[in-house]
Amino acid sequence: MSRQGKLRGMTETVDAVVIGAGHNGLVAANLLADAGWDVAVLEGTEHLGGAVRSAEITAPGFLSDLCSAFYPLSAGSPPLLALDLEAHGLRWTHAPEVVAHLFPDGRSAVLSRELDLTAESLERFAPGDGQRWREVYAQWRRLEPDLLGSLLTPFPPIRAGVRLAATAGLGDMLRLARRFLVPAGVLGEELFQGDGARLLLTGLALHTDLAPDDAASGGFGWLLAMLGQQHGFPVPVGGAQQITDALVRRLGSRGTVRTGAMVDRVIVAGGRALGVRCADGRFVRARRAVLADVPAPTLYQTLILKDHLPARLLRDLEGFRWDNATLKIDWALSGPAPWLSPDVAGAGTIHLGADPQRYAADLAAGRAPEDPFLLVGQMTTADPTRSPAGTETLWAYTHLPRPAKPGEVDAEMVRTQVERVEDAMRRHAPGFADLVLARHVSGPAELVAKNPSLVDGAINGGTAAAHQQLLWRPVTGLGRADTPVDRLFLASSSAHPGGGVHGAAGANAARAALARHRPLLGDVYAAGVRKAMKAIY
Template identity: 90%
Template sequence: MRETVDAVVIGAGHNGLVAANMLADAGWDVLVLEGTGHVGGAVRSAEITAPGFLSDLCSAFYPLGAGSPPLLALDLEAHGLRWTHAPEVVAHLFPDGRAAVLSRELDLTAESLERFAPGDGSRWRQVYEQWRRLSADLLPSLLTPFPPVRSGVRLAARAGLGEALRLGRRFLVPARVLGEELFHGDGGRLLLTGLALHTDLAPDDAASGGFGWLLAMLGQQHGFPVPVGGAQQLTDALVRRLGRRGEIRTGAMVDRVVVGGGRALGVRCTDGRLVRARRAVVADVPAPTLYQSLILQEHLPVRLLQDLEGFRWDNATLKIDWALSGPVPWISPDVAGAGTVHLGTDPQRYAADLAAGRAPEDPFLLIGQMTTADATRSPAGTESLWAYTHLPRPAKPGEVDAEMVRTQIARVEDAVRRHAPGFDDLVLARHVSGPAELAQKNPSLVDGAINGGTAAAFQQLVWRPVTGLGRADTPVDRLFLASSSAHPGGGVHGAAGANAARAALARHRPLLGDAYAAGIGRAMRAIYR
């Protein structure tokens, strides 16, 4: 059986749904094929601990989403999405009870950092003032295809030569070095480093400082908002917006992108169903899945396949959700109102263990107090809590060390107990998602990698996912990569999906589409010859 549409979108993650909405807005007939039984990918919610306790299955807080031009342009609030915030944004809790707190109130953030070192409050204000001057053009520059011509020109004009060069350096410097340059006390330094560890980058890795600074500034400006009623509400708003202008089918696993004459012609599903795509195939799947599984190698440049052998995944992830009968009894009251909590004062050792393939003895924890952020997540007076940490990737794909996972579960809970005595007495139920479970729920989270590939500098911009153009275009005409494996990478901002949709539309722009395709083709041949 065969049917025909303008565009097929492979995968109903948030990037795939963003792309589908944008193509439908342009009047295209769009079909989204999702291999699992649910939509949303890593943006989903469910009751997995106890009845009445709602947990986000993967992503939870959305600082990038709040300021993302692609998501803002879709006006999801008009389709039922509502945002809410915890009283405070992030708290980094030290074992001695001190806490560095990032608040949406600038004065409160400054006061918190000032307690660690005189002058650090003023230093934070200075850094944030620079962000405020540049953010209107900076964020679009980071999220649009490389090079970001329009926003980049505006940013350079606004910043001036000297500040533009210093800003470029900020995105290359390691988090440890940037923290030491910006702050004198441990509060500001570890707050920045902890935010950098939201990626898979170590504190001494190039570009980790840029990621930490970016999340810090977004947190100060926008907070770390969450959807009222769970992450699923973000997905549901994208689905409602698409409405009848596009169709979404679950349980429709694609096993082949059909290519002929150098063009993507459509897809084949595992049940044998064929779907012809008149204009585009948009793939919201990891780059290795697309190039190594969905396309016959005879249709791809040999050099691309060779380059893909160097593709690096991000670290594996272990996530634990708890249903608690009351608020977490933190050793510092300053932490009670933070939606996101960081634990861990030796990030260099943690990162070194991961790099060496060892399970960290003192894991860095990223914790979400979801009821604190959104009262709808659990009954009044209780807390829906999660924590995640990273593990080394398995030596062989799919072969997760179960004993390592069990050991790390115990270490995670021990770390929480040390910082919140009496925690165990509040636990009503627990749910563990190790790397294998995360991949089972969402095949795109390969071995628990949640960012579609490492955020390391060597796999960003024109090197994401491999050496190329830093764009959604692929060596196959009318095939576009829309997942977090593409520039600009991980995070719930929808930019990868938006970039793919724009590229598909540009390919079919009247009078200019063939010239666009010819130019992309020449560039691809030069890169992969």
């Protein structure tokens, strides 16, 4: 096991310091340790895992995931798969069905890992949609190996991109690129005839902060739909914390993981990161690299003195856009939710409530949606270890407008939205209120209190909008883990490829740090980065 505890003792020196023990930070630490580096992971809170944690927060015996809960991106992620976390105790399990969209009139569209069952469900909404889904999925299976590599590796994805282009051919490559640009509403209308498949795509797109008519929302919806068809939406047996614990076990004695070690400064001299200072005044020197698993604004506006950064970068960062705030409610139920449609009872993830267009328009206008769109998670349905037999650990989350001023959450709006969420649950599952044994509410203030990286309840490290992806994530020119400070790397979801539990941001930062110190070629790499940064800033 890694050595865990509060930061103590005199200044120490390691090869690399990782700021933050979220899953990206722990992935980065593992890859550096695999390369023989001595690594110190410094976590500012008393808990490891960031947004990948679980605890009994409603009632004894009911285990809730505190933020992320279902993991389709983890199941298909090359960086996480390469770590073989199953060899370190991680076990996956599935709900009987993957995702269901429940309509207010009781109809439901169900995505199942069984392709025939998905097709049968969609066919009920429009003849031919089952076959259309099969054709879309067949294309995905042909492109998937190199497509995921292209999406999750540093930008531009040269090797995986070349392989993908060779597999797809010019015509399909252009069509694929367009698929990642079109709005979800448009893509659904192009691919399908019925509301079932269309709203499945739209609901999956709303797992991000994108509206159905936003550019790129179609690509996100399609990606999650295809991952769900191929891999399902798996969950760790025993809670999300098991992912974190497996990463820590894998790191073992090759790295030090410390809680209560809040970093308040990255030490920079001569344009190079030399280490960090913690809030208690202690220093940890880094021979080779500092990797920051924190939001980009935290790194550039708080942890580094502005004199060490290009003025243009700081100006660009003023335009950094967070994703929407989040409201999450966890319940302990005495029995399964009594849904309007029995077809959704076996789904791990359920979409319900709201006209998606109106919901998104309200958020864009800074209004709390009167009819909120809900993502609901049936955790005991997916993993029976989450609560006593015959009961259910269940959660729902929805988005709120971001506060007008950072940190100023409207408590009355949160209370109103809690009532609206529970009203939506009662309408879609009559008798729901009679099953509630206990409830726990996590508004934006509670989320950031548990994890400082969830700024005002933003769970994806910044918007998924097209203007803040690829070369523009987190700002123009920083589409890779490299930063304008030599030997400092951004390893959080604020970096490409963004939010989701796939570990790619941490893996990309670790590989950039290793490339910087590759024998003979490291200085060439650093010179190339300096030249690029100079051209941009």
